[in-house]
Every structure is written in C-alpha cells, then in structure tokens.
Amino acid sequence: MAAFLPPRGMRDFYPEEYRLRETIFTAWRDAARTHGFESYDAPVVESMELLERKAGEEISEQIYTFQDKSGRRLALRGELTPSLARMINARQRELAFPLKWSAIVQCFRYERMTRGRKREHYQWNLDIVGEESVMAEAEVICTAVDALQRLGFSCSDLQVRVGSRALLGELFALCGLVPEQYSACFLVLDKRGKIADEEIASLLADAGISKSRIGPILDMTSIRTLEEAQSRAGASSRAISDLRELFTVAEPMGFRDDLVFDISIVRGLGYYTGIVFEAFDTGRKLRAVFGGGRYDNLLSLLGGDRMPCVGLGFGDVVVAELLAECGKTPRTSPRVDCAVGFMDAASRDIAMRVAACARQSGRECDTTLAPEKAKVFFKRANRIGAQHAIFIGPDEAATGRIHVKNMATGVQVECSIEGLAASLSAGKDQDTDSTDGHQ
C-alpha cells in the first residue's frame, strides 16, 4: 500500500489521465480560439479581502485560506471571476470593450467531496466584459457548446437550461417585494423541490417576506414556458425580450436545439443579475457541466465603474464523468514518431546522431538511455507508441547503414543516416495509406 496519497480531494495526473485532461483542455482552447477569445491568466493565490468583497457569500469557510510570513491573509482562488474583475478594474480606462477573455485555471474549494466534486478542479472560464446585449450570453454559450461538440457530444446528450434573475426580479416586484428581498428569494427558489414547501415558506418568512406573498412566489416555479412567463411579466418586460432574443439568435448560431427555458435556474453565486444558465446531461444524472450568467454589478462592487459582464465556468471533472457515462471517453495512447535504441556502448554515439538527425527533420524521437537488448528495445518502442523504431548495433555503427522499422507493418527498410528523414516520411505515407482512408 502506498504510504502517501494526494491530499484529500486533490488529484494526481498520471500520463494516461493527463492525456484525457489534455483532450479536454484542447477542446476548450480550440473552441475559445475559434470564437475569438483571448487568453489570460491570474495568480492562484488571491487576497482574502478581494474574495470577501464579493457580496453575499460565506466564503472563508469554503476556501483554503492561510497567512503568509508577513501575516497577509491569502486564499487559494475558488473561482476566477474576482481575479478577472480585479484585472479589468485595474485597466478599465485602457482596455477596449467589449472584450472576450478565456482562461483555463485550477480552482480550489475546501468542502466535502461528492461525485463530480473534488477540492480542486480545472475550470475553463469565458467572460465577455462590456457588452449590454444578450449577444454576450449567446456568444459564451455558443462557444461552450462548440467545445462540447469537439468532445463528441451532441444536443441529444446535453441541454442548456436558461433562466433569468432579471425576470424573477420583475415577477418579485409584481408581487410587491423590494429589491433587498430578491436574493433571499433566489436562494429559496433554488431549493424548491429539494425541501418541503413549508420549509421554504418559513425561510421566506425569516427573510421578512409577508405571508400573503409567499404563495405567489412559490407559484412562480410552476411557470414552464417563456409564453407563460410573458403573460405574467407583461409585454413590456425587458427580461422576457432578452430571453426571446437569446433563443432567436441561437438559431443562426447553431445551438437553438440545445436551449431550454427553465425558470428555476438561478445559480448559487450571489453576483448574477440577469440571464443565468446551466448545462445538464439529458438524463440529469450529473451536476451541471457548465454554468454562468450575467453579472453587471460585480465590477462596481469591487471599486470599478459599472460594467456589464457575462461569464461562464466549465469544469473538467463533470465533463470527464459525462464522457465516461456516454462511453465517449477518447481512447488515448502514447505516441511518438520514432524511437532509437542501441545495443552496446560502442553504438551509442551513432544512435544519438541518428536521433539528432530525426529531430532536426522535425520528428519526435525517443532515445534509449542505456544499452539494451533488441527485444527489450522493441518492446519498449511498442509500448511508448513509436511509429518507427531504429536499433543501432555493431553492424549499423560500422557501416553507417541503419534499419528503420515501421512498427505498424513490421516492414524494415535500410537507409543511410542522411536518408533517415526520407525513410520516416515514406513510412508515414505508408501508415496513412494503410488506414481506413480517412484524412
């Protein structure tokens, strides 16, 4: 038994797991780049003060906190948004808005673990800062759906459920609530279906909401369609027209089929102000794969000018589970263009020359570090996924003629060291010709 394990909730990535992680990261990066997002990064350690300024959350219980040797109160970030807000605020006069930023960062959370939830995960963040219109929501969702497609998912696997805090706010106002009471109502509605209505009623009462209004609030969760919502909110509802516009533009953007209106989506984070959304697997067996929404007040809350923002967070843990659940986990194996080995000390320098030659021609090349038997070398070459294997023994060292073995076909061709690049290319063409003909 291993004496040491990773700290609770933390993960090691062995090469096999690392390859899966890279597959996910690549889908994220490619989708972001394809949609014109710029990459950025921020420190994994932030000041507690920044995190605490983010209203309405009992953070310090749930994040890793510590003091540095000067007594500064610091924390491992639990999410990237406060750092983003800090960065934007610091250069609010110089940045050109709207801007579209993407980052893949590791976030930490000190909490109990369950399925799909560790104490650390990698999260892809997409944010659009400085855009008032619902095009910002459309663009981040479209980009996230793009990434899902790159991983092999289709709209039959996932649904993006869209709600709106702005809509709920309008409906609350019609019930006679004041804005200060909204956030308590959001949290309570989020619990609808999880706890009994009587408990919800008493929670609302605790928030200072009079009895006569509790019924109408609970009743809101029975709204199923946008039309129904409109009939309550009224024809002039800004929230409804935003939602309608999102669904409309999703059509030409290609993700209309993934969208579903769901008034019960409110999200746990306190800073959301408008449209909010979460993507779930169709079977609803797992947690949200990604989620996000509009947070127009966070930057001003942290000392900047008011700035409309839309953000999206997409974690690696749940999507990996969903890949497994759907049988779509890509089968990855190690791969390298060629491997070079040598039989004895006298052959070493020729082998290294051959390897250098291969690398100069742009090939990936693994080399044996010590003399080994041919059998051991070829076995290892096979294991590391070498497409070609070149074994140097006394004969090759003496004549300068080397044998390039195509590991897929077993065919071995002889060439000079200078002719190596050509042989590797020839073998490569052969490989692709011999496959099913794709690409």
Added chain:
RNA sequence: GUGGGUGUAGUUCAGUUGGUUAGAACGCCAGAUUGUGGAUCUGGAGGUCGAGGGUUCAAAUCCCUCCAUCCACCCCA
C-alpha cells in the same frame, strides 16, 4: 456534519461455520527466440490481508477504536 457500503499482490477482485503454506485474472519480469515488439506457451517476482487494540488454542474472517475511500443527504464552482 448525518446515514450506509468498502479496505486482501502494481490493478480489479475471490477467500466457505474462525483452522495448516492467503488465491485468480490482468499487468510486470524472465525464458522459449544470444540482433527485433504486439500473439502464444512456460516459469518467476510481488502481500506487515488499511492501522492499532481486544476475544480465542487459532483471526483476512468476530468485537472496539482510528484512518482511508465510495455512495446518498447537506452545501456549493
């Protein structure tokens, strides 16, 4: 934090009412093949049975404590 499950080889797991030297598969190593991988065959290595304590002539097995881990709830990225 609550409830339940599980801890045996590198991995996944068997292991009978407590009873002799704890097994299998896969993986690993070696040989068959002294310069050629994947397939096959043969052999080998590898275990303080999660830790500590208790009951017993005898504990992987029963009891207690702790630790780890998984699932559900709670909470949330």
